[in-house]
Amino acid sequence: xxxxxxxxxxxxxxxxxxxxxxxxxxxxxxxxxxxxxxxxxxxxxxxxxxxxxxxxxxxxxxxxxxxxxxxxxxxxxxxxxxxxxxxxxxxxxxxxxxxxxxxxxxxxxxxxxxxxxxxxxxxxxxxxxxxxxxxxxxxxxxxxxxxxxxxxxxxxxxxxxxxxxxxxxxxxxxxxxxxxxxxxxxxxxxxxxxxxxxxxxxxxxxxxxxxxxxxxxxxxxxxxxxxxxxxxxxxxxxxxxxxxxxxxxxxxxxxxxxxxxxxxxxxxxxxxxxxxxxxxxxxxxxxxxxxxxxxxxxxxxxxxxxxxxxxxxxxxxxxxxxxxxxxxxxxxxxxxxxxxxxxxxxxxxxxxxxxxxxxxxxxxxxxxxxxxxxxxxxxxxxxxxxxxxxxxxxxxxxxxxxxxxxxxxxxxxxxxxxxxxxxxxxxxxxxxxxxxxxxxxxxxxxxxxxxxxxxxxxxxxxxxxxxxxxxxxxxxxxxxxxxxxxxxxxxxxxxxx
Numbered sequence: 022x023x024x025x026x027x028x029x030x031x032x033x034x035x036x037x038x039x040x041x042x043x044x045x046x047x048x049x050x051x052x053x054x055x056x057x058x059x060x061x062x063x064x065x066x067x068x069x070x071x072x073x074x075x076x077x078x079x080x081x082x083x084x085x086x087x088x089x090x091x092x093x094x095x096x097x098x099x100x101x102x103x104x105x106x107x108x109x110x111x112x113x114x115x116x117x118x119x120x121x122x123x124x125x126x127x128x129x130x131x132x133x134x135x136x137x138x139x140x141x142x143x144x145x146x147x148x149x150x151x152x153x154x155x156x157x158x159x160x161x162x163x164x165x166x167x168x169x170x171x172x173x174x175x176x177x178x179x180x181x182x183x184x185x186x187x188x189x190x191x192x193x194x195x196x197x198x199x200x201x202x203x204x205x206x207x208x209x210x211x212x213x214x215x216x217x218x219x220x221x222x223x224x225x226x227x228x229x230x231x232x233x234x235x236x237x238x239x240x241x242x243x244x245x246x247x248x249x250x251x252x253x254x255x256x257x258x259x260x261x262x263x264x265x266x267x268x269x270x271x272x273x274x275x276x277x278x279x280x281x282x283x284x285x286x287x288x289x290x291x292x293x294x295x296x297x298x299x300x301x302x303x304x305x306x307x308x309x310x311x312x313x314x315x316x317x318x319x320x321x322x323x324x325x326x327x328x329x330x331x332x333x334x335x336x337x338x339x340x341x342x343x344x345x346x347x348x349x350x351x352x353x354x355x356x357x358x359x360x361x362x363x364x365x366x367x368x369x370x371x372x373x374x375x376x377x378x379x380x381x382x383x384x385x386x387x388x389x390x391x392x393x394x395x396x397x398x399x400x401x402x403x404x405x406x407x408x409x410x411x412x413x414x415x416x417x418x419x420x421x422x423x424x425x426x427x428x429x430x431x432x433x434x435x436x437x438x439x440x441x442x443x444x445x446x447x448x449x450x451x452x453x454x455x456x457x458x459x460x461x462x463x464x465x466x467x468x469x470x471x472x473x474x475x476x477x478x479x480x481x482x483x484x485x486x487x488x489x490x491x492x493x494x495x496x497x498x499x500x501x502x503x504x505x506x507x508x509x510x511x512x513x514x515x516x517x518x
């Protein structure tokens with residue numbers, strides 16, 4: 022299964038990106054269990070160091086030729102320019118073992134089909150010859166053994182719509198543009214080469230970019246950093262559906278970042294549960310070139326958003342998830358390792374205060390590179406009180422949860438916990454003990470130290486459970502600050518407000 026991300030230029034000024042930046046970003050991708058990186062056709066052929074590091078990390082690279090979202094003339098002059106550019110870069114990159122696939126371009130065949138180009142173009146050439154004739158001809162001469170796909174998206178046939186999810190590669194943008202992220206579960210794609218959901222950059226990145234006076238969701242300076250048409254309205258649509266309106270900036274920032282993390286989790290876990298029908302997901306996008314409200318999981322200052330941790334969890338070699346498939350809730354176990362996975366667990370329906378109402382004991386084996394789906398019994402899958410119950414399943418360090426309604430409708434308990442700070446050689450360990458249900462515990466260490474990094478986030482703890490989050494930092498002030506809001510948060514405190 023291709024566990025992928027889309028790569029855009031890592032800086033608006035390419036000369037500011039070198040081996041250090043490439044290595045940091047691609048190591049962050051590999052640490053999130055990514056195995057496939059698509060270099061988007063609206064960007065660059067990256068420098069040699071990018072592909073060297075991908076080779077070293079064992080990442081597969083899909084390289085777009087640099088056509089994106091536009092019609093292109095087929096004049097002799099432009100064909101000559103493209104010929105020279107293709108020859109230079111194919112010869113330069115073809116020796117890299119990480120380079121797994123050439124894409125002819127991005128959203129050009131789809132654009133011609135659906136984006137009202139035809140009345141403007143009339144009978145003029147628009148570029149089809151590049152993707153269907155010239156690029157495969159040049160590759161046949163220069164790199165004949167490496168796969169080529171004419172575009173992303175592309176269905177594999179001119180007789181099938183280029184963005185038909187049942188064929189070839191598809192881009193799933195309906196969710197971000199017009200639908201709730203739960204609509205990912207209505208899709209049954211073969212290979213999703215683009216899909217994504219927005220959230221603002223990390224707090225410290227925004228603070229450094231716009232200044233404290235502009236840290237308001239409605240400020241003109243902050244909205245200038247919004248990278249989508251009607252982006253604020255789309256973020257608000259997601260908030261309305263799941264959290265309701267939140268006026269305080271810290272709450273808005275946390276909730277929008279949670280929504281991005283939840284959207285990524287929802288999409289990837291659903292798509293992976295469909296394997297082998299679906300063979301890959303390529304999230305839009307890994308990185309950023311500007312301090313933005315965007316689809317990235319790593320912001321332009323190299324800081325990890327909560328969505329990066331969600332991506333790491335959703336792309337784990339072994340994944341346990343609860344999915345609504347075939348009109349019923351199912352426990353899905355996904356094993357991407359070379360060895361079988363023997364799963365023994367109890368799937369529990371319980372109240373938010375930790376009292377179990379029903380239990381289903383299951384034991385099965387997931388063979389290497391395969392998926393097992395198991396229907397849950399009605400006693401477990403059907404809630405008595407949807408606002409106060411959840412489903413939990415644990416196996417070998419994997420936890421699956423299922424909530425029966427949106428956060429705004431759930432009767433979360435007030436978050437109650439204890440937190441202790443323990444000094445470590447490279448920073449601190451924060452030990453948390455839950456006295457109540459805590460959903461999506463998150464520590465935003467950059468609010469105290471701009472260089473601090475937490476090793477985990479989005480933890481769900483049942484009453485009585487404990488967890489630890491380690492923070493790499495040189496901060497020498499009062500470490501108890503790491504245990505207080507707005508640094509330490511969970512979804513409960515948004516609902517309780």
